Amino acid sequence: MPDDLDRFDLAILRVLATEGRIPVVELARRVGLSKSPVQTRLKRLEDSGVITGYRAILDPIRMGQAHVAFVEVRLDDTREAALQAFNRAVLAVPEIEQCHMIASRFDYLLKVRTADIQDYRRVLAERISALPHVAQTSTYVAMEAVKETP
Structure with missing residues (x-):
């Protein structure tokens, strides 16, 4: 794990890993920060390549790929x-x-x-x-x- 990730970064990543479409305001509430610092952290995590993207997780069985x-x-x-x-x-x-x-x-x-x-x-x-x-x-x-x- 990179040394430059603090406990707030890790908390943000844990939430996003399961809820990628969570509103920033709700994400901020969950990790104990206000909206602006969370937006700044998200931008830094994206720019540094820690967050590589956001995507929909499809159900392979419903997609005919069982x-x-x-x-x-x-x-x-x-x-x-x-x-x-x-x-x-x-x-x-x-x-x-x-x-x-x-x-x-x-x-x-x-x-x-x-x-x-x-x-x-x-x-x-x-x-x-x-x-x-x-x-x-x-x-x-x-x-x-x-x-x-x-």
Whole structure:
């Protein structure tokens, strides 16, 4: 945690993490400051990159994306150029919700969200397997999300 964040900054961030559309007056009341200092702090947190944006959190099930699979990906080449090519290509696949480079027996772990298993099979065959340098994949289907923090 950065040293330049005080207890008020942290309180503001905690509230915004769960209630991003809270009015500034209510935010100020909750953290124990007046409106002007909270606005100043918000601007500083945004300008410094601590707050990177505000967004709506969508319900994936209501959006028709109830199927979740985690995919281990092993590449056939792990030199920097190959990694960068894979990273760039992953950004163009909307069904890939998260992509993490992993220090393990495989190279990447993907979180993939689709409508159903048939849709997932299509995405795996046509999009994920076609990514640069993919040598092997292993899929794990999620049965239930116990905790998902946006």
